[in-house]
Amino acid sequence: MxxxxxxxxxxxxxxxxxxxxxxxxxxxxxxxxxxxxxxxxxxxxxxxxxxxxxxxxxxxxxxxxxxxxxxxxxxxxxxxxxxxxxxxxxxxxxxxxxxxxxxxxxxxxxxxxxxxxxxxxxxxxxxxxxxxxxxxxxxxxxxxxxxxxxxxxxxxxxxxRVRIAPPGVRTLVGGTARGRLMGGNLSLLADSLATPHFRASAKGGLLLLEDVKEDVSRMDRMVTQLLRSGWMNGVAGVLLGSWGKCTPDEETIRAMMRERLAPLGVPVADGFGFGHIPAQTTVPLGMTATLDADAGTLVLDEPALV
Structure with missing residues (x-):
């Protein structure tokens, strides 16, 4: 819910x-x-x-x-x-x-x-x-x-805005998944592990990840930390947003994300457009939604505001 x-x-x-x-x-x-x-x-x-x-x-x-x-x-x-x-x-x-x-x-x-x-x-x-x-x-x-x-x-x-389908979404791991939207900035999520007021697990969630001005090596370390800590165990799917001013280039970052996240066996889509870029996509958090990584769509169960 x-x-x-x-x-x-x-x-x-x-x-x-x-x-x-x-x-x-x-x-x-x-x-x-x-x-x-x-x-x-x-x-x-x-x-x-x-x-x-x-x-x-x-x-x-x-x-x-x-x-x-x-x-x-x-x-x-x-x-x-x-x-x-x-x-x-x-x-x-x-x-x-x-x-x-x-x-x-x-x-x-x-x-x-x-x-x-x-x-x-x-x-x-x-x-x-x-x-x-x-x-x-x-x-x-x-x-x-x-x-x-x-x-x-x-x-x-x-x-x-129940159906969110920004242009340019890429499928890293195909499939569909339903879960509760959560997450945001990769650095902040990694920094928050084992702290108060932070959920114990991403289990059942559709996890948003984005960052800015980071090198692929640092993002690799942060994703690996989330994985090795067990925090991402049971995640339903992953939406990757934008990598504004990240180095060395988006293709290298995309390859790293695919390599680290594919073993989870859940849908992963890149390029959803939220984060540190112009014309960023707005995404409600805490809503139950369905991610179709092949079609590049996110569909909320209901409007985010009543």
Whole structure:
């Protein structure tokens, strides 16, 4: 079964922008606001979304500040969706500062992000049984209208995004599989093994993997770690997204992934378009879906938002 589905967005709703990881440049935020407001909703930038850690400039404020912005936005009754401004670094540092008991008692709402936000997607799946949205951060909206529109359709018209079939999908291992969508950034998943707020196993899941600015040798080590730890035992299927600015080239990465994942004996499809590339595909997490690796399609059992 799918997790708890949040309500879809409607005209007049409020969307909170938070920065649980790295800060977004002011020009990215300024470009994002008109895009969001053109959806017919109000954009609310949370207090520390423009912040900077006093020592570590790669973080958008202190851990406590970032966690407080996120928690307050998720609990605020007038907020319909929470969108991260970007990924970067630091989401995992907020996980132990969230009040999961309070969040369990709150109505579900759409939560959007990717990259380092994978740590939060996984925590919300494990602790809250929440359907979340693997999609572009708000900082990308102004410069990537295709990605912004794909996300908008998912949030406002989720029935139009039940079938996901981006162009260019390649079959690495054929077949079909049904399971619950999970995962995201490969580096974050490998870093999260054996930590709190992280599921014990990918068993029964359709696992998303993507990364950016990594070498094939490092990705090989990370995939091998997930395999040797037993975490991927029983996974139903694997969807590979994008390898933006990864080295040496996509063909070598694709060959490594096929070599490491084929022994699992489950369908594996590459090129699903989510992750660190322009026009990235939005994929809901926590939904039960069917992957057809031969046809290059992913079909959700039902719309991701109600």
């Amino acid at each position: 799918s997790g708890r589905r949040p309500p879809r967005l409607r005209a007049g709703d409020t969307v909170a922008l938070v920065a649980p990881c790295s800060p977004a440049p002011e020009e990215e935020l300024a470009a994002a606001l008109p895009v969001i407001e053109a959806w017919g909703v109000r954009a609310e930038v949370r207090p520390h979304a423009r912040g900077r850690h006093p020592v570590f400039g790669y973080l958008a404020g202190t851990d406590a500040d970032r966690a407080a912005d996120l928690q307050e936005a998720l609990l605020a009754p007038d907020v319909a969706a929470v969108v991260c401004v970007r990924g970067g670094d630091g989401a995992h540092r907020t996980l132990d500062l969230l009040d999961y008991e309070a969040l369990r008692g709150a109505p579900p709402k759409a939560f959007v992000g990717f990259s380092d936000v994978t740590a939060l997607h996984e925590a919300f799946a494990e602790e809250l049984d929440l359907v979340t949205v693997h999609g572009p951060g708000a900082g990308y909206f102004g410069g990537d209208p295709v990605a912004a529109e794909d996300l908008r359709a998912t949030l406002f018209e989720p029935e139009s």
